[in-house]
Amino acid sequence: EAQVTQNPRYLITVTGKKLTVTCSQNMNHEYMSWYRQDPGLGLRQIYYSMNVEVTDKGDVPEGYKVSRKEKRNFPLILESPSPNQTSLYFCASSFTGVSSTDTQYFGPGTRLTVL
């Protein structure tokens, strides 16, 4: 089944404790992206990747890191989480990043709480 998977689905952590949220897709997509969803703000892009080893900042990159060493994986890293990073996170992928009409497929989300 074609899908985007994220782990963990739920995470409660404390300020300053490094964490990684994994994202994997099995559709051989080139483009991958991370969003955060906050009430009343919709989804905002954190980072994106056009292909392996090509990543760039989105609208709200502060406090986050990403890497793209393999085509299928795009982990989101919070080196020192803070309470303002409490949010619902979505990973998404599409066939390419070049065509704006490509459908983006979303993972199920990761609900992160930073105490």
Added chain:
Amino acid sequence: AQSVTQLGSHVSVSEGALVLLRCNYSSSVPPYLFWYVQYPNQGLQLLLKYTSAATLVKGINGFEAEFKKSETSFHLTKPSAHMSDAAEYFCAVRTDTGRRALTFGSGTRLQVQP
């Protein structure tokens, strides 16, 4: 820069009534427009998308949307609401410039009353 405005954070309709969810966009270049639906505790699922091929776009689950350039709108409609349509709906815009990011509206939560 591009942006999306969704009028009404909550919309309530009766089962069988018309559903109308409003979306207005701002873009300095030709836009591509999308509607996504999010059911409780799930990710986003594409309902339909406008890619300039036709102004009236039909999507899944009986939804459709019409692109109106003069009004910069892309409202989502469904003739008859079902209980299963209760969800949050997001309008999004993307263009062929810059980083080609999806820019989302703030979402509209649809309630369907029996």
